[in-house]
Amino acid sequence: MDLGLKGKKALVTGATRGIGRAIAETLAGEGVDLAICSRTQEAVDATKKDLEAKGVRVHGQVADVGDGDALRAFISASIEALGGLDILVSNPSGGNGVDEAAWRANFEVDVLGAVRSVEAAQEALEASDAASVMFIGTTAAVETFMGPTSYNAMKAALVTHANGLSQSLGAKGIRVNTVSPGPIFIEGGSWDRIKQGRPAMYEAALADHPGGKMGEAQDVANAVVFLSSPAAKHITGVHLIVDGGYTKRVNF
Numbered sequence: 001m002d003l004g005l006k007g008k009k010a011l012v013t014g015a016t017r018g019i020g021r022a023i024a025e026t027l028a029g030e031g032v033d034l035a036i037c038s039r040t041q042e043a044v045d046a047t048k049k050d051l052e053a054k055g056v057r058v059h060g061q062v063a064d065v066g067d068g069d070a071l072r073a074f075i076s077a078s079i080e081a082l083g084g085l086d087i088l089v090s091n092p093s094g095g096n097g098v099d100e101a102a103w104r105a106n107f108e109v110d111v112l113g114a115v116r117s118v119e120a121a122q123e124a125l126e127a128s129d130a131a132s133v134m135f136i137g138t139t140a141a142v143e144t145f146m147g148p149t150s151y152n153a154m155k156a157a158l159v160t161h162a163n164g165l166s167q168s169l170g171a172k173g174i175r176v177n178t179v180s181p182g183p184i185f186i187e188g189g190s191w192d193r194i195k196q197g198r199p200a201m202y203e204a205a206l207a208d209h210p211g212g213k214m215g216e217a218q219d220v221a222n223a224v225v226f227l228s229s230p231a232a233k234h235i236t237g238v239h240l241i242v243d244g245g246y247t248k249r250v251n252f
Contacts, residue, residue: 001231003231004130004229004231005027005032005229006030006031007031008032008130009033009082009083010024010027010035010086010089011034011036011075011082011085011117011121012089013037013089013090013091013092013113014065015036015037015047015089016036016043016044018189019181019221020091021047021217022218022221023089023091023225025050025054025221026218026221026222028051028056028058031055032056032087033056033057034051034057034059035059035060035061035078035082036048036051036059036061037060037063037074038062038063047060057082059081059082061078065092065117066094066112066113068112071116071117071120072116075117075120076120084127085124085125085128085131086128086130087134088117088125088132089133089224089228090114090118090133090134090135092109093109094107094108094110094154095150096151096152097151098147098149102149102151103150103154105150106150106153106155110151110154110155110157110158111158111161114161115161118133118165118176122174126172126173128174131173131174132174132175132177132227132232133162133165133169133174134179134224134227134228135158135161135162135176135178135179136179136181136220136224137159137179137181137239138152138155138181138182139181139182139247141153141155141156141158142247143247143248143249158178159178162176162237163176163237163239166236166237167237175235176236177235177239178238179220179223179227180243181219181242181243182214182243182246183209183243183246184214184216184217185214185215185216186217209246211245215244219244220242
């Protein structure tokens with residue numbers, strides 16, 4: 001299938017590792033010019049070099065998504081460097097926890113990071129003929145998981161916000177969707193650490209997957225890139241679960 005992405009311009013926040021990196025690499029493989037950010041220059045430089053090797057233009061910049069001014073400056077510079085914007089992917093998370101500091105971190109990064117990104121990019125997206133906004137959520141937002149934590153609740157807020165945006169921005173030609181991964185095994189990632197430090201929890205989660213294995217970052221990236229593409233031009237306001245059957249709710 002030709003996704004119609006070649007020559008498009010995308011911005012992916014938190015794109016130097018994990019799911020964000022896989023999304024950026026997959027977009028680059030489809031011929032999409034990219035803007036990426038991370039909190040460290042070394043990570044930005046290394047990722048920019050790898051993505052450019054795929055034959056696309058890449059704007060890389062240090063930016064903390066939880067810092068509103070820095071985020072807006074990054075998005076503005078990215079739009080200027082790329083000459084416009086077609087796809088916005090809001091990816092990072094502020095972590096997880098139960099204390100007030102954790103709630104504030106998740107609010108600033110997960111929620112306000114997405115809100116501010118859309119606001120800063122909206123004018124450029126309105127000028128696109130194939131505008132798409134993608135939020136990265138989690139299955140912890142749709143089923144109770146490890147108790148009441150900041151990550152679960154703030155990611156759930158994204159789903160509602162995305163749906164509202166899909167209605168308000170639809171008339172401006174901007175689609176908005178959410179992709180929520182279940183347990184994704186990434187070397188050095190959270191489930192790798194759980195496997196090493198809490199093997200019983202890891203095995204229990206593995207057993208909850210009907211296929212007997214966790215997903216990979218590429219599984220999420222494939223879903224995000226498809227929904228971002230012109231091939232999905234009639235899909236908006238969707239919350240797509242990518243979890244290999246880990247969650248057990250019935251979606252009517």
